[in-house]
Amino acid sequence: MYHNRLKQFPEEFLFGAATSAFQVEGAADVDGRGIAVHDIQPKKKGITDFSVASDHYHHYQEDIALMKELGLKAYRLSLSWVRIMPDGKTINPAGIDFYKKLLDEVTANGMEPIVTIYHFEYPQALVGRYGGWASREAIDDFERFAEVLFENFGDKVKYWLTINEQDHLLKIPSRLGISEEIEGKDYLKLAEQMNYHMCVATARVIKLCHELLPHAQIGPVINPMYAIPNSNRPEDTLAAMEFNELSTYYITELHCRGRFAPLHWKYMEDRDILPEIESEDMELMRNNTPDFLGMNYYLNQTVATNKKEQFSYHEKTVFIQEEPGIYEITTNDNITQTDWGWNICPEGMKLAIMDFYNRYQLPILVTENGLGAYDVLENNQVEDDYRIEYIHNHLSQIKDCLGLGYPVLGYCAWSFIDLVSGREGMDKRYGFVYVNRDNEELKDMRRIKKKSFYWYQTIINERGESL
Numbered sequence: 336m337y338h339n340r341l342k343q344f345p346e347e348f349l350f351g352a353a354t355s356a357f358q359v360e361g362a363a364d365v366d367g368r369g370i371a372v373h374d375i376q377p378k379k380k381g382i383t384d385f386s387v388a389s390d391h392y393h394h395y396q397e398d399i400a401l402m403k404e405l406g407l408k409a410y411r412l413s414l415s416w417v418r419i420m421p422d423g424k425t426i427n428p429a430g431i432d433f434y435k436k437l438l439d440e441v442t443a444n445g446m447e448p449i450v451t452i453y454h455f456e457y458p459q460a461l462v463g464r465y466g467g468w469a470s471r472e473a474i475d476d477f478e479r480f481a482e483v484l485f486e487n488f489g490d491k492v493k494y495w496l497t498i499n500e501q502d503h504l505l506k507i508p509s510r511l512g513i514s515e516e517i518e519g520k521d522y523l524k525l526a527e528q529m530n531y532h533m534c535v536a537t538a539r540v541i542k543l544c545h546e547l548l549p550h551a552q553i554g555p556v557i558n559p560m561y562a563i564p565n566s567n568r569p570e571d572t573l574a575a576m577e578f579n580e581l582s583t584y585y586i587t588e589l590h591c592r593g594r595f596a597p598l599h600w601k602y603m604e605d606r607d608i609l610p611e612i613e614s615e616d617m618e619l620m621r622n623n624t625p626d627f628l629g630m631n632y633y634l635n636q637t638v639a640t641n642k643k644e645q646f647s648y649h650e651k652t653v654f655i656q657e658e659p660g661i662y663e664i665t666t667n668d669n670i671t672q673t674d675w676g677w678n679i680c681p682e683g684m685k686l687a688i689m690d691f692y693n694r695y696q697l698p699i700l701v702t703e704n705g706l707g708a709y710d711v712l713e714n715n716q717v718e719d720d721y722r723i724e725y726i727h728n729h730l731s732q733i734k735d736c737l738g739l740g741y742p743v744l745g746y747c748a749w750s751f752i753d754l755v756s757g758r759e760g761m762d763k764r765y766g767f768v769y770v771n772r773d774n775e776e777l778k779d780m781r782r783i784k785k786k787s788f789y790w791y792q793t794i795i796n797e798r799g800e801s802l
Contacts, residue, residue, distance in 0.1 A: 341738045343798040348737075349447060349745025350795040351409030352402070352767065353703055355454040355499070357385050358754040360415065362392035366429035369421025370459045372467075372512035382760035383774040389754050390780055395437050397782060398752060401768055403444040405788060406795040410446045411702055411747040412437075413454035413499070414488075416480055423458030423476055431487050438491045449702070449747065450492045451556065452481050452540065454499040455510050455757075462512035468529035469513075477536040478543060485547045495544055495553040496629045496702065497537045501586050503558055505530055506653045507757075524608040531610040534589040534620060542623040554625035555590050556702050559583045559632060561687040565639035565665045574640040574662040581658065584694075587628070591695045593621030627744060628691055631703035632729075635683030637667035674709060675763065679725060685732040688741055698742040704729050705749035707756060707763040710785070717769050717785040726787070730794065731802045748791065752782070767791055 344350070357373060363386040378384050391398055402410055416423065418430040441448045457467060465472045481497075504510050505526045508517070517525060537555055544553040562578040564571035577598060585599035594617070603609045643659035657663035670678045688699050706725040710717050726748055733743050753770040756763035760774045767788040771781040794802065 341734055343800045344734065344737065346798070348743075348798070349409035349449075349700070349747075350791075350798075351407050351411055351447075351449065351745055351747040352405070352751035352791075353411035353449075353747040353749050354391070354751055354754055355413045355451065355456075356415040356418070357388070357413075357454070357456040358757070359389045359391040359750075359752065360418075361386060361388040361390040363387075365392065366418075366433065367421055367427045368415065368430065369417035369423075369427075371415070371417045371456045372459050372462060372510060373455065375459060376509050379758075379760070381774055382758075382762070383755060385755050387772075387777060389752055389770045389772075391752070392433070394780070394782070396440060398768075399437075399440045399444055399446075401782060401784070402441075402446060402751060404792075405751075405767065406792050407446050407751070408795070409449055409494075409745055409747060410441050410751070411449040411451065411496075412441075413451035413456070414484060415456050416453065417456060417458050419483060420458065420480060421460075423461040423464075424479070426483060431483075434488065435491075438488055442491055447494065448492050449494040449496065449700070449745075450484070450488070451496040451499050451702075452484060453477065453497065455504065457510070457512060459512060467512050468532050469525055471532060474532055474536040474539060478539045481540040482543060482547070485544060489548045489551065493551055494700070495548075495551055497540050497553065497555045498533055499556045499702075500558040500631060501530065501533050501555065502583060503653050504533075506655070520606065520608060523606060524610075527603055527608050528610040530586065531589075531612060531616075534586065535616045537590060538593075538616075538620040538623040541625060542619070545623070552626035554627040554629055554697070554700070555586075556629035556631055557583055557587060557691075559630065559687045559691070560634055560636045561632075561683045561690070562636045562638040562662075563667075563683070563686070565637050565667070568640075570640040571638065575638040578636065578638045578662045578664075579690075581661070582655075587691070587695065589620055591624050591628075591697065593617050593619075593624070625697060627698040627700050628695065629700050629702035630687065630691070631749075632684045632687055632701065633704065634677040635670070635680040635686075636678065637665050637670070638662045639665045673706060675707060675759070677707075679706075681728040681732045684729050685736055688733070688736045688743060689739075692741050698744050700744040701733065701746045703747060703749040705765045707759070707765050709762060710753075710764040710769060712769055712771070712783065715783060717783065719785050719787045722785070722787045723790045726791070727794075727802060730799060734799055734802050
């Protein structure tokens, strides 16, 4: 269809950038911070851990000054559970003090903080005590953690995010503190139970937020890899639809409607992996739905029908290549890829925004989108035109959505500054700001503005008029 494009993004649009505590802060053994599940994972050869990261803990004033220079209207960050409650239960005053100073610095520099309550950093003590999200006790502890945040920071934060990328958490068990030895049907059943507990916990925290902070808005963070069909065959269109149901909508149906999607229920029933549910939980979810949906979008998938007759208990991985009898992921010659084999499809973001809004009638806040690359520092500069192109094309899709009348609250690029990638360490850089360190050597940790920094600064200043 043809339509008049917006000249500029709306004045209130939140141009932002994002980080997460465990990937950027460092200071892992400072001021009483506890042990998170990722702290005890075996270190990959040649890949750094998260103990120092970008040392934002000691550089936050410098970093926030750079955010102000960039012109950010919003900064999405997460608060470390184990810095605030080292054992998952007991409050650490030093952690509260740090985040009060950090949030005050953000607001003093004219930015809207968007705070993620739980971004992969789960207390190891709670895993040791009762298995973490495998137990209903995790629901109570998550609610208590959120209550501590609301009580201490509620006057500083308008936008809250509950759980980051729930689907990915379930498919990377190390991020849940779950043993890799649990396999096949046993793990799938456990994952469905943990997913259910997270959805109940999300509803509890939404209810609590609305009670304690009536001025605030709150929602979960989803991570659609929006599938398109491999061909014009109807069966491939059905396979793409079913992929989307089983990769994202199975969670949002619980968050937004308090019900199990029929396809998800049938999937679990066939595999004998149904979770234990309680009727009052379903009512709680129906009555406490999100105010908006946070959306992390990096890539799409191309999907074909899978005609294998027997399903399998797939391996634990984010990118499940096939579900026998349902779908298989295929390559697409029309879509380029990153150095890590991730599809680059800006149109997939537009498809996801439109589809999620049409289904749930909730505004979208893009909480992550960016390009990881092997950035090279030469002559004190990083010429990252590839990142500029990537973000330009995705922002253009958001501008189209706004022009069509779809409510998008803001856009937080991943990431503001180089940080430790979840699986590739310092090799895979996302930031507008280069951190002068690598996997083996900390060097001087100097902050260096990349070419994309100045480009995004211009985009924000002109409110996207040139997109």
